[in-house]
Amino acid sequence: MAPDQSNESESRTKIEGRKEKLPKAEGDCESCWGDEYDEEEVTMRRCAQCKNQFYCSEGCQGKDWKTHKYNCSPLYDDTTPATIPRDQESEDEIRRMGKILADWMKTFEAQGDAVKTRQWKGSSLPESTAFLVAPSPHFPPYKREIPNPRTKKYRLPLVLMARLFLNDLVGELSSEAKETLAGYINVINMPSSHAKLYGPKIMGRPADLSPGEYISFVASAPIITMQEYGTCSFSKECQERWRNLATAKLFLWDD
Incomplete structure (x- = not known):
């Protein structure tokens, strides 16, 4: 309803x-x-x-x-955690997810022009199976509905990766940097097929967004993390992680 x-x-x-x-x-x-x-x-x-x-x-x-409904999440909600605690467990999980993505990306890039054919599927890579056991959903559990999760089995892992990475990205920012980045997000022109992004909510509730909002952020993240804002900048490791996730999303979301 x-x-x-x-x-x-x-x-x-x-x-x-x-x-x-x-x-x-x-x-x-x-x-x-x-x-x-x-x-x-x-x-x-x-x-x-x-x-x-x-x-x-x-x-x-x-x-x-x-x-x-897949693109909607509350602008504010006092009953649901807005962030994931940043501790050793979450840091270990981020590194593990980063390696899964890096391994998949290395094999993907070795495919050359084969990936340009309609018949090629991202799930054909052996490294794709690692996505299905990643990441751990206990940070806290993600309860929002994913579109067609039974037939599109890579969607939930991709959303959970985006959630974990975004929470880590936001957690490293100062209040001033969050405000700057929120303003930048607000002026991004997303395709009509993507969920709209509202900067203050992305910065304020990184653990409680809709699947559509996470995937929209993934699509924009490679550009977002490459910019120099004055108030913040992002490491090459962070940039690579988002680039790899954006590529994996492109080829695995509908597999």
Whole structure:
């Protein structure tokens, strides 16, 4: 069931006393794209959870929920951990995931032009089997629904890797750096097929995003981590990890 809608005044009331700012309002309904209403007669309403998807009616929201539910997570939620504790266990897991990705990437790059054919599958590499036992989901457990996890068995491991890596990335940043990076994320133009990213939430809730948000961040991460921001920079190891994950996602997500 789709979450309730909230209008602008209701949203402002609900966040009163919080630090969170609402994502910038969009101009069109993100279901019918203006085909079912007169712009002068309708007030656009936000998804009550993520505050970042906009609809002209409950009907349009209901139609869009089949897709949006995989891209939606609360802008704020006091009942779910927003971060994963950074300790020796999580550091060991990050190194293990990094090696799995590096091993897969090395074999992938050795395939040459074969990967450009439609018949080639990322899962054909022997190193792909290591993804299916990685990573450990206990940081805390990830409970958000993954699209088609039984038939697309690499999706959950890819999301859990992204979750663990993002939590580590955010955990190393100062408050000033988080604000800078959040602003950069907000101006990234994502393809319409990707989940929208809201910088302050990415920086504030790295352990509690939707599958779609994690995968959107993976697609952007190689560019994000290569930039020089003044307030922060990222190691070559970090950059390589995200580059490898982005490539693995491209070839394993639909396998």
